[in-house]
Amino acid sequence: MLSDITFGQFYPTTSFVHKLDPRSKIILLIAYIVAVFIADNFWGLLAAFLFLCVAIAFSKVPVSAVIRSLKAIIFLALFTFILNILFYAPKEGDTVLFWRISKEGIITATFFASRLLLLVAGSSILTLTTTPVNITDGIESLLKPLTYIKVPVHVLALVMSIALRFIPTLADETDRIIRAQKARGADFESGNILSRVKAFIPVLIPLLISAFRRADELGNAMDARCYTDGKTRTKYKKLSFTARDLVSVILMAALITGIVFLNIYDPILF
Amino acid sequence: MRIVADKITFTYNRKSKFATRALDEVSLEIAEGDFLGIIGHTGSGKSTFIQHLNGLIPVESGRLTVGETDLFAGVKKNKKQLKNLRSRVGMVFQYPEYQLFEQTVFDDVAFGYKNFFPEADKEEIKAAVFGALDLVGLDRSVLNRSPFDLSGGQKRRVAIAGVIVTKPEILILDEPVAGLDPLGKNELMALLHRLHKTSCKTIIIVSHDMDEVADNCNKVAVFSEGKIIKVGSPKEVFNDYEGLTALRLDVPITEYIAMKLKEKGVYIDTDFSSEDFVKKLVDFYKNVK
Numbered sequence: 225m226l227s228d229i230t231f232g233q234f235y236p237t238t239s240f241v242h243k244l245d246p247r248s249k250i251i252l253l254i255a256y257i258v259a260v261f262i263a264d265n266f267w268g269l270l271a272a273f274l275f276l277c278v279a280i281a282f283s284k285v286p287v288s289a290v291i292r293s294l295k296a297i298i299f300l301a302l303f304t305f306i307l308n309i310l311f312y313a314p315k316e317g318d319t320v321l322f323w324r325i326s327k328e329g330i331i332t333a334t335f336f337a338s339r340l341l342l343l344v345a346g347s348s349i350l351t352l353t354t355t356p357v358n359i360t361d362g363i364e365s366l367l368k369p370l371t372y373i374k375v376p377v378h379v380l381a382l383v384m385s386i387a388l389r390f391i392p393t394l395a396d397e398t399d400r401i402i403r404a405q406k407a408r409g410a411d412f413e414s415g416n417i418l419s420r421v422k423a424f425i426p427v428l429i430p431l432l433i434s435a436f437r438r439a440d441e442l443g444n445a446m447d448a449r450c451y452t453d454g455k456t457r458t459k460y461k462k463l464s465f466t467a468r469d470l471v472s473v474i475l476m477a478a479l480i481t482g483i484v485f486l487n488i489y490d491p492i493l494f
Numbered sequence: 495m496r497i498v499a500d501k502i503t504f505t506y507n508r509k510s511k512f513a514t515r516a517l518d519e520v521s522l523e524i525a526e527g528d529f530l531g532i533i534g535h536t537g538s539g540k541s542t543f544i545q546h547l548n549g550l551i552p553v554e555s556g557r558l559t560v561g562e563t564d565l566f567a568g569v570k571k572n573k574k575q576l577k578n579l580r581s582r583v584g585m586v587f588q589y590p591e592y593q594l595f596e597q598t599v600f601d602d603v604a605f606g607y608k609n610f611f612p613e614a615d616k617e618e619i620k621a622a623v624f625g626a627l628d629l630v631g632l633d634r635s636v637l638n639r640s641p642f643d644l645s646g647g648q649k650r651r652v653a654i655a656g657v658i659v660t661k662p663e664i665l666i667l668d669e670p671v672a673g674l675d676p677l678g679k680n681e682l683m684a685l686l687h688r689l690h691k692t693s694c695k696t697i698i699i700v701s702h703d704m705d706e707v708a709d710n711c712n713k714v715a716v717f718s719e720g721k722i723i724k725v726g727s728p729k730e731v732f733n734d735y736e737g738l739t740a741l742r743l744d745v746p747i748t749e750y751i752a753m754k755l756k757e758k759g760v761y762i763d764t765d766f767s768s769e770d771f772v773k774k775l776v777d778f779y780k781n782v783k
């Protein structure tokens with residue numbers, strides 16, 4: 225459980241996609257989302273799907289891992305699928321199958337559900353191939369320009385990375401406190417909602433105290449090492465773009481162009 | 495209650511890419527009345543092992559019997575059995591003061607008692623809390639104070655009181671003296687001896703302090719990489735300087751001195767507890783004279 229939190233969904237291996245600069249991956253993801261949204265027919269989605277397949281193949285992440293990340297959304301996708309079918313108002317010339325369910329409704333619903341799944345699968349490629357720390361680094365670097373309008377980007381990134389850093393520590397601590405209270409007969413599993421929530425007080429209070437203690441210690445440790453934020457800081461791991469990033473950006477540009485083209489051309493499918 | 499562990503194995507994060515084998519076919523018998531010391535370098539599986547003994551970690555493979563409760567792999571325990579077991583096998587985690595949460599010392603010590611004996615009335619609870627507080631040597635004046643206002647040593651006593659309040663027959667403590675000053679350590683060990691003589695028949699401590707183990711335990715188990723590689727009396731276990739240092743473990747100071755004396759031709763046959771060592775040394779001295 226713990227390591228799940230530590231690395232998020234990160235799938236440790238080395239691959240083309242893993243080695244991409246996190247900034248490019250974030251930008252590529254945004255571009256991919258835009259591409260999926262501008263696609264207004266199935267050909268566009270198919271193009272995005274093929275792109276996704278290529279990305280998965282080059283990331284060496286098992287398809288099962290991507291599918292697992294879709295699990296969380298599958299219910300929502302199904303739900304919107306059914307709603308879309310039911311609430312699609314048949315227009316003139318639509319083929320109504322029965323009641324208010326029409327062929328066009330099913331097609332629209334399938335379209336939206338596929339779009340949703342494509343979006344989530346795409347985002348999971350980012351989280352599967354990039355550690356949370358690297359994502360934070362990437363975001364910080366991308367938001368750098370905001371420092372000119374006095375947004376404390378570095379501090380925000382620091383807060384985010386500290387939070388990420390302490391998730392496993394606190395998860396560990398929670399685990400330990402839960403076991404300590406269980407040893408004292410605490411019962412977290414029975415009773416109604418209210419009594420279950422109440423049962424967590426013996427966990428939450430020590431956890432909160434420990435979080436404050438750790439924050440204090442971390443503050444002191446940073447002070448002792450003369451930590452300052454600001455422009456003079458250098459990075460231990462410098463992000464750098466390589467030919468790989470260029471290749472992927474070109475591929476993405478091709479995808480977007482292709483989708484725009486397919487939107488205009490729109491070969492009749494059904 | 496007797497504890498019999500037969501080839502218990504445990505892996506953290508089984509089935510995931512981060513799987514760690516923490517226990518590897520550990521077998522150990524702990525008789526009623528034992529004062530067992532568990533030693534071993536960091537990450538050797540000590541904490542994992544002791545958490546099996548009150549069912550906090552379910553047995554993954556192998557057999558474990560605690561008293562008349564079977565904690566075999568695959569046997570699903572019902573809540574009542576587990577609760578009963580946990581009231582009789584007290585577990586004091588490392589830095590137990592981090593588990594305090596109530597507003598007063600009284601409430602915190604009473605927490606476990608109320609959980610295990612929900613039908614207890616006010617008087618019973620009071621008697622149990624007072625009894626536990628007396629045992630750990632805390633003054634009753636702290637009862638209405640917030641546990642967070644106490645000193646580190648006092649907090650630890652409150653936490654221990656919160657475990658022994660149910661009068662467990664077996665008490666397990668994970669590095670109970672870590673972070674205490676020398677006087678606090680001695681007092682805590684004296685407390686454990688008091689307990690051992692009265693309500694708590696079996697005591698198990700995990701410790702990195704060999705002197706403490708040699709002075710207090712009648713049996714020592716040495717863990718290494720998830721296995722028990724040696725069990726026996728302190729005399730048997732500690733009489734192996736090379737073996738223990740190879741495992742990144744220490745020997746008691748008495749063993750060290752005895753070894754140095756032996757190099758000088760003075761052989762002292764001791765069980766390495768400081769009391770016995772001094773006695774044997776005095777005997778030797780008298781004999782020479």
Ligand SMILES: Nc1ncnc2c1ncn2[C@@H]1O[C@H](COP(=O)(O)OP(=O)(O)OP(=O)(O)O)[C@@H](O)[C@H]1O
Pocket residue numbers: 226506507514515516534535536537538539540541542543
């Ligand atoms: N919650 C956990 N999740 C994953 N692995 C764990 C967890 N707890 C312990 N381990 C691993 O299991 C092994 C045994 O750990 P354990 O805590 O039992 O060691 P220990 O002997 O108590 O060490 P120490 O003297 O440092 O307390 C170690 O390799 C450790 O990394």
Ligand SMILES: [Mg+2]
Pocket residue numbers: 540541542668
């Ligand atoms: Mg431990």
